[in-house]
Amino acid sequence: MSRLLWERTIISGAVMAAGTLWMFHRELTASASLEYARTVALSTMVIFQAFQAGNARTTSRSLLRISPFANRFLFLATAGAVTLHVAALYVPATRFALRVEPLRLETWVMIVAVASSILVAVEAHKAIRRRWPLGENVGASTQRA
DSSP states (O other), X not given: XXXXXXXXXXXXXXXXXXXXXXXXXXXXHTTOOHHHHHHHHXXXXXXXXXXXXXXXXOSSSOGGGSOTTTTHHHHHHHHHHHHHHHHHXXXXXXXXXXXXXXXXXXXXXXXXXXXXXXXXXXXHHHHHHHHXXXXXXXXXXXXXX
């Protein structure tokens, strides 16, 4: 991996870990059950990963400059994965098998808000690296996916 990808991996991992742990702690201290807090943490990671899939399509171009439908397969696969996750939380058989609980709407809003922080963090890193490049030849890795 190039230095740029190491940086991006560390930044993304730190943001996702902090956001997920914060959401877990928030729900657990708000007198939610342990199962609910675990479900919130899992769902937060799922939504973080959905946002990160869009971020990872290019190492340098802003996500705002690329249509989410430019890679239709990635868009459909990500939407499908999120849909399956949400369905698993609300179908009684999968809830029981996976030991998860359905989430309240206000929890989903908070999950999306926290998980969207990955978009801000990666966009900021891309902007910094566009202004101050590493000096490495990363030409092949800057292509659109």
